[in-house]
Amino acid sequence: MSKKQKMSGAETFVECLNKEHVEVIFGLPGGAVLPVYDELYDSDIRHILVRHEQAAAHAADGYARATGRVGVCMATSGPGATNLVTGLANAYMDSVPMVAFTGQVPTTMIGNDAFQEANITGITLPITKHNYLVKDAKMLPNIMREAFYIASTGRPGPVLVDLPKDVQTEEITFEYPKNIKLRGYKPTSKGHPLQIKRAAKAIMEAERPIIYAGGGVVISGAHAELLALAETLMAPVTTTLLGIGAFPGTHPLSLGMVGMHGTKYANYAMTESDLIIAVGARFDDRVTGRLDGFAPNAKVIHIDIDAAEISKNVAAHIPIVGDAKNILTELIKEIKRKPKSKWNEKIEKWQKEFPLEYDRKSKEIKPQYVVEQIYDMCPDAIITTEVGQNQMWAAQYFKYTKPRTFITSGGLGTMGYGFPAAIGAKVGCPDKTVIDIAGDGSFQMNSQELATAVINDIPVKVAILNNKFLGMVRQWQELFYDKRYSATRLDTSPDFTKLAEAYGALGIEVTKPGEVRDAIKEALASDKPVVIDFKVTPEENVFPMVPAGAAINEVIDYGGKI
Amino acid sequence: MKHTLSVLVENKSGVLARVSGLFSRRGFNIDSLAVGVTENPEISRMTIVVEGDDRILEQVIKQLNKLIDVIKVSDIKPESSIDRELALIKVEAGPKERSEVMQIADIFRAKIIDVGTKTFVIEITGDVSKINAMTDLLRRFGIKEMVRTGKVSMLRGIKAAREE
Ligand SMILES: Cc1cc2nc3c(=O)[nH]c(=O)nc-3n(C[C@H](O)[C@H](O)[C@H](O)COP(=O)(O)OP(=O)(O)OC[C@H]3O[C@@H](n4cnc5c(N)ncnc54)[C@H](O)[C@@H]3O)c2cc1C
Ligand SMILES: Cc1ncc(C[n+]2csc(CCOP(=O)(O)OP(=O)(O)O)c2C)c(N)n1
Ligand SMILES: [Mg+2]
Numbered sequence: 001m002s003k004k005q006k007m008s009g010a011e012t013f014v015e016c017l018n019k020e021h022v023e024v025i026f027g028l029p030g031g032a033v034l035p036v037y038d039e040l041y042d043s044d045i046r047h048i049l050v051r052h053e054q055a056a057a058h059a060a061d062g063y064a065r066a067t068g069r070v071g072v073c074m075a076t077s078g079p080g081a082t083n084l085v086t087g088l089a090n091a092y093m094d095s096v097p098m099v100a101f102t103g104q105v106p107t108t109m110i111g112n113d114a115f116q117e118a119n120i121t122g123i124t125l126p127i128t129k130h131n132y133l134v135k136d137a138k139m140l141p142n143i144m145r146e147a148f149y150i151a152s153t154g155r156p157g158p159v160l161v162d163l164p165k166d167v168q169t170e171e172i173t174f175e176y177p178k179n180i181k182l183r184g185y186k187p188t189s190k191g192h193p194l195q196i197k198r199a200a201k202a203i204m205e206a207e208r209p210i211i212y213a214g215g216g217v218v219i220s221g222a223h224a225e226l227l228a229l230a231e232t233l234m235a236p237v238t239t240t241l242l243g244i245g246a247f248p249g250t251h252p253l254s255l256g257m258v259g260m261h262g263t264k265y266a267n268y269a270m271t272e273s274d275l276i277i278a279v280g281a282r283f284d285d286r287v288t289g290r291l292d293g294f295a296p297n298a299k300v301i302h303i304d305i306d307a308a309e310i311s312k313n314v315a316a317h318i319p320i321v322g323d324a325k326n327i328l329t330e331l332i333k334e335i336k337r338k339p340k341s342k343w344n345e346k347i348e349k350w351q352k353e354f355p356l357e358y359d360r361k362s363k364e365i366k367p368q369y370v371v372e373q374i375y376d377m378c379p380d381a382i383i384t385t386e387v388g389q390n391q392m393w394a395a396q397y398f399k400y401t402k403p404r405t406f407i408t409s410g411g412l413g414t415m416g417y418g419f420p421a422a423i424g425a426k427v428g429c430p431d432k433t434v435i436d437i438a439g440d441g442s443f444q445m446n447s448q449e450l451a452t453a454v455i456n457d458i459p460v461k462v463a464i465l466n467n468k469f470l471g472m473v474r475q476w477q478e479l480f481y482d483k484r485y486s487a488t489r490l491d492t493s494p495d496f497t498k499l500a501e502a503y504g505a506l507g508i509e510v511t512k513p514g515e516v517r518d519a520i521k522e523a524l525a526s527d528k529p530v531v532i533d534f535k536v537t538p539e540e541n542v543f544p545m546v547p548a549g550a551a552i553n554e555v556i557d558y559g560g561k562i
Numbered sequence: 563m564k565h566t567l568s569v570l571v572e573n574k575s576g577v578l579a580r581v582s583g584l585f586s587r588r589g590f591n592i593d594s595l596a597v598g599v600t601e602n603p604e605i606s607r608m609t610i611v612v613e614g615d616d617r618i619l620e621q622v623i624k625q626l627n628k629l630i631d632v633i634k635v636s637d638i639k640p641e642s643s644i645d646r647e648l649a650l651i652k653v654e655a656g657p658k659e660r661s662e663v664m665q666i667a668d669i670f671r672a673k674i675i676d677v678g679t680k681t682f683v684i685e686i687t688g689d690v691s692k693i694n695a696m697t698d699l700l701r702r703f704g705i706k707e708m709v710r711t712g713k714v715s716m717l718r719g720i721k722a723a724r725e726e
Contacts, residue, residue: 125580126587130630133576150630183725184572184633308624311617 004175009137009168010035013101014043016144019176022072024048024063024427026056030076032103032116035168048427048456051448053080055420057087058446061096062421065407066382067428068221070097070152077103078116081162082123086414088158089127093411094242095219097156099147100128106166107135121162129157137170145177154187155306156219187305191320191327199277199301199318200334206275206299208343209235212258212287215242215410216280216304216324218403223247225328226279233338236347238266240281241395244406249399255347256356259287260546261392265350267544267552270295272346278302280324283313284411293551303327356396357558358540365513367465367536371397374435374463377520381433382407382425386418386442388472390465392542394437416445422460423453433461433524440466440493450503453529461523462531464496467538475541479560500531508532564593565619566645566715568723569608569626570633573599577631581608584629590614590622594647594712605633605725609645609714636723638715645715648687650675651697654704655682663703670696681706689713 007015013036017025024046029037040047050056053075060071071091075084081102091098105114110133121133130150132143147159203209217226217239223246230237230253237247238258247254255266270276276298281287288294294314302309302316303324310319320327358368367389374381375398383398384407385391391408400406407425409417422436436443443464453460474488497507506528510519516534523530543558571577578597585592593611600607612622619637626635638645655663660682667674667684670692676683686696690713697705717723 121576122579125583182630185630306628308621308628310624312621 004173006171007174008035009140009163009170009172010039012137012140012172012174013144013163013168014039014045015174016141016176017045017072018043020070020144020148022070025072025074026050026059026063026424027074028053028056028076028080030080030103030116032077032105032165033074033101033163033168035165036074036101036103036163048452050420050452052446053083054086054416055423055446055449055452057084057098057100058090058414058417058420059424059427060098060100061087061091061417062384062407062424063428064091064096064098064424065421066404066425068404069428070099070148071424072099072101074101075103076116077105077120078118081118081120085123085127088124088160090409090412090414090417091158092127092129094409095156095215096158097152098158099151100158100160102160102162104133104162104164107164108166110164120160124160127158128160131160131162133162134164134167137167137172140167140172141175142177146180146182149180150182150185154185188307188321189305189323189326191303191322191330193330195318195320196327196330197334199320199331202275202299202301202318203233203277203335207341208273209233209275209277210269210273211235211237211277211279212240212270212281213237213243213246213279214240214281217243217246218280220280220305220324221403222279222325222328223403225325225332227251228332229328229335232332232335234340234344235277236269236344238262238270240284240287240410241408242410243281244395245400245403248401250401255351257395259284259552260289261396261542261544262552263356264354264544264555264557265347267546267555268350269347271551271553273298276300278304278316279328280304282309285313287552288313289546289550289552289554293553354557362537363513364537365510365516365534367393367467367534367540368397369513370463370465370516370534370536371437373516373520374437375399377517378433378435378524381405381435382429384408384418384422384425384434384436386436386438387413387415388439388442388470389467389475389540389542390437390439390442390471392472393465415439415442417442419443419446419460419462420449422462423449423458426458426460435461435463438462438464439471440464440468440490440496441470443496444493447499450500450505450529450531454504459527459529461529464531464533465536466493466496466533467536467540468493469538471540472542474539478539478541479547479556496531496533500529505529505531509535511535563613563615565612565614566638566640566643566713567610567612567623567626568636568638568715569610570600570723570725571606571608572631572633573604573606574631577606580629580631581610581626584625585612585622588621588625590618594710596712596714600724609712611713633725634723638717638723642721643715643717645689645713646687647690647693647711647713648685649693649697649708649710651684651686651700651705652681652707653684653700654680654706656680659703663700666696666699672696
């Protein structure tokens with residue numbers, strides 16, 4: 001394509017996607033995006049038609065988390081655009097690079113309550129990193145370039161571009177901008193050398209250090225540096241829910257997850273530490289518990305690319321703003337090897353004393369057992385999750401050893417995320433096994449995407465831990481509301497195997513522990529999308545648990561013991 | 563504690579909504595906000611007075627800096643800046659009160675810019691405390707209406723809160 005050429009807005013749009021190396025779009029068309037869809041018809045960009053726009057956003061999100069590339073989704077104006085909202089909020093909370101395109105009524109009609117008009121830039125203002133209403137096709141190349149740049153740099157996040165219909169048909173002279181001029185956006189990537197020196201000094205002086213790693217390590221690709229740091233210092237590592245995979249769960253220094261449903265030893269170690277090395281983690285309330293009881297004797301080194309996260313919830317003594325990989329690389333140069341210490345021994349004792357436990361001898365299918373078997377049979381799979389108990393068991397009982405293999409909705413906690421995210425992850429990583437560990441409630445929020453998976457030949461597996469409840473909410477009702485199960489029973493779920501078959505997927509029902517492994521084997525062997533309906537113990541609870549308002553060392557153990 | 567922020571932003575539609583939306587969403591209270599174009603027509607300046615302790619102020623500044631359309635945020639300290647606000651005050655002034663109101667306006671170097679049969683409109687420019695002082699004095703005559711622009715601030719001397 002020659003450099004300067006007359007093109008319509010829609011052609012320009014597709015050309016810009018090519019320049020950004022976009023290989024796939026998840027979307028669903030409508031009147032206000034017809035010109036763009038007409039252009040896509042002849043293009044090499046793969047378009048995956050979803051059955052609900054929320055799934056387009058989640059699939060783009062899953063694709064982005066699995067690959068590290070920008071996920072792209074598209075919807076028409078009005079209801080199409082508003083259906084993206086949950087997916088955008090989800091991606092915003094978890095810092096996922098995504099660009100969403102929406103159709104809009106023609107510029108001349110904006111503000112008139114025109115047919116299928118919604119002020120989507122207004123609606124998504126607080127849930128996007130940035131958004132654009134393209135008022136003139138001449139602005140489109142610049143906006144496209146900026147949108148992808150903003151989404152993928154600094155602290156990543158979703159960007160929305162609203163495309164009025166007349167902009168899609170307007171003719172312009174196309175030229176893709178070489179440079180980006182954004183006066184107000186200059187993310188910091190290098191850490192301040194003096195701060196890094198201060199951090200190194202504090203680290204060498206600490207007796208009870210703990211590394212607290214979050215989603216930022218995964219985003220930054222700093223897992224190798226993190227491993228080197230931990231091994232050099234013999235420092236234990238705990239991760240957040242979103243940091244899972246940033247450090248090998250099988251490593252002797254791994255303490256697993258911290259926080260509300262974290263391991264007891266991670267929470268104890270955090271509480272007793274004298275130095276927290278926080279890397280790409282944002283001290284979420286699920287992690288800290290009651291703030292005045294959180295790590296009372298610890299100094300805090302906080303490494304984060306977003307200055308606004310520093311000292312937001314927990315005061316940082318040594319803040320270092322910048323990219324985790326850059327900073328850890330420099331930090332490692334400043335520190336010396338440390339031998340195993342009393343602190344390590346203390347932690348090892350806790351690990352022996354307080355392992356994750358459940359009733360392994362039960363005659364019923366325990367959800368934890370299902371997750372362990374999935375891990376045993378395909379430890380290299382990408383696991384996505386729904387939200388609730390299923391999500392916590394998937395976090396606790398599967399040992400993730402690589403980044404981008406555990407994909408879950410952390411900040412927003414969006415039921416219905418896991419299945420479309422699995423579809424997106426599988427599209428991005430076709431050679432990997434992708435399994436959605438699901439709940440019976442959550443799966444029903446986007447089960448219509450079975451059609452998308454079947455028709456587009458995206459063989460993801462769904463393992464429903466079917467407890468016939470909105471289990472996580474029921475657990476709170478059991479523990480804190482006298483077992484008054486108000487609106488948490490799911491007695492009238494469909495037969496999930498029949499539902500799968502209705503869409504042309506494979507359905508497998510499992511009612512006995514002895515059948516669990518065979519079912520997983522069959523699912524993995526199938527080249528189709530598969531739904532396995534594991535009938536698990538209905539009133540199983542997730543433990544350990546830190547109740548709301550408690551400090552993180554005030555833990556309820558398995559069986560409800562405090 | 564009140565703080566004055568001088569915020570340089572892209573002169574684009576929607577910027578005001580982004581800034582004010584951020585304040586309300588994060589629970590920061592805006593006392594006043596004045597906005598206008600700068601010496602560069604592509605850039606506008608907002609002077610925002612915000613109430614809160616140092617921690618809140620720090621968060622406000624960091625969150626503002628994250629907005630793509632925000633170019634620079636400066637925390638303007640009163641000792642190193644000059645600030646002004648303009649107010650229009652419609653005050654009741656019948657035949658008996660007229661001379662006294664005129665005297666007050668005179669003392670504050672305010673101007674009477676409209677005279678009705680029962681009212682004056684007074685224009686006053688000054689720092690916020692001066693305007694407050696005058697309105698306090700006028701209150702007993704009856705203030706029928708008041709419009710204030712919100713504070714605008716500028717650093718003293720050679721220093722400028724501008725894009726580097
Ligand atoms: C039912 C439920 C239960 C939960 N229970 C728990 C729990 O027990 N424990 C738990 O941990 N979480 C739990 N969560 C998740 C929790 O709500 C938060 O989503 C999670 O703790 C946040 O993880 P994070 O701190 O790693 O931050 P993220 O949201 O992953 O944020 C990433 C951080 O890294 C920074 N960053 C981004 N890029 C870079 C870079 N290149 N370099 C450096 N920094 C970077 C960002 O600025 C940000 O501060 C639960 C969620 C649900 C739905
Ligand atoms: C969209 C949405 N609605 C409501 C909730 C509140 N919620 C959190 S967990 C949960 C129960 C989920 O049930 P299920 O998918 O069956 O998972 P389980 O906890 O039983 O494993 C609910 C309703 C939510 N997180 N997301
Ligand atoms: Mg359930």
